[in-house]
Amino acid sequence: MLTRIEMEAYFREAAEHCLPGLSLDCVVIGFHDTQLKVLLLRWKGTDEWSLPGGFILKTESIDAAAQRVLTERTGLDSIFLHQFHVFGEASRYDEEQNWQRMGLVMKPDGTWPARTVSVGYFALVDFAQVKPSPDALTDECRWWEIATVPDLLFDHTHIVEVALNTLRTQLAWQPVGYKLLPEKFTMPDLQRLYETILGRKLDTRNFAKKISALGVVERLEERRTGGAFKSPYLYHFDRERYAQALREGSLGLG
Amino acid sequence: MLTRIEMEAYFREAAEHCLPGLSLDCVVIGFHDTQLKVLLLRWKGTDEWSLPGGFILKTESIDAAAQRVLTERTGLDSIFLHQFHVFGEASRYDEEQNWQRMGLVMKPDGTWPARTVSVGYFALVDFAQVKPSPDALTDECRWWEIATVPDLLFDHTHIVEVALNTLRTQLAWQPVGYKLLPEKFTMPDLQRLYETILGRKLDTRNFAKKISALGVVERLEERRTGGAFKSPYLYHFDRERYAQALREGSLGLG
DNA sequence: CCAAAAGTGTTTCAGATACACCCATGG
């Protein structure tokens, strides 16, 4: 449980160096084991989870702040980030209940932290490269399957929903495959990824045909061995052609 | 030119009732005479133009604030608004030059107004319904053709660019026709609108065929008379089917 | 040898594109 001392130090620090009333929250998305995952933090001494987020330094751009926050949480240093929405409902921080769930105590003057507007980012990361680490206010940082995410603090459940919706509708213009898959991947990997995001099955032959026709991937001699059953070929993206397909919005697939 | 008194009153007012460091700017888009137009304000006693914008009351959601700001500028009271991006570069308000262009004088302590983060909205409105009116700090409020928009204050030129790009890439999911055209319109009106946004000519027969196939419009008995040449039929949108086509993203048209 | 995933081509259909002429209207 957070002590009053810890909480006060945290907010004093933020008030001094950061923009007032503005924060950011990141929906970090990874893909593993045919599932989309999202990175969540658990608040000290509680069972309450929230998105990784933070404040913006007075001399820092919001994009840079998001990078900084995520570098600390994931150990990665050049993360694909996309700002997707601002959450500015007057009520989003109004409820005392949320602060109590976090294990925060009231400020000495009997009030709770004031209304904050939050800028939402989604990050697309290679699951395998991330080393999740909690911060001073949280006990744990780990991946959750999208389908099993618990009820989050504040409006974070809503923020996750909006992020996923945005990802779906912008599938054609976002580097989903490029950023979520490792350097080398198999055609079934890529297909599972699209199926998961779109929420429906795709035809194997048509999928392979379309991806090949776009020329965004190159097949390697290598195969992935060690799994059960027939060993699939490995592929990697052709950086140039992938970028071009994104510009033209031809990676929507349906 | 704005006096120090006026400026001070304005910022004192804002500081007292509004969220600090946060503003919003609106790219109000209309369509007239085969051209997209944007609504701009001219600052008192200067030739400098900017987007209509404002601050967010402490108890108000950002969306509500945008509605409020635009109601005052356009005379409309239920405007289609879409939040599309947050502009949070640390440098966007840094340059004294911008404040000087606006005709603002330095604050008494020798500083300029501090960094502000701005939430960008685009509004789609029926050109004919708008009654542009300036506010206390501006002399004039009027439509500009997109192609002839002058160099705007701060990063507003950039904001307009981002708004138009967003409009183009989200064409399939935004109620562009429904909101930009009047109640009754002709097929050529609708086609010109799409051509303008997409930046290319479309085939008349194919366009009419596709729109009809989607069933989003209904042809009226009435024709538009008074123009030169053959009188075109009038149409109106089928509200239900239009909404459905938007949900399915089938109004992209190529 | 069996179970399960990987890999591969052809046919069919729908939607997109290309294309040209007559009509109505105001000046």
Added chain:
DNA sequence: CCATGGGTGTATCTGAAACACTTTTGG
């Protein structure tokens, strides 16, 4: 009567969807 934009149908092509069997591998 003429200049200009409005209105309409068909043939063709391209890309999407439907569809099944053989191969490989570990257990």
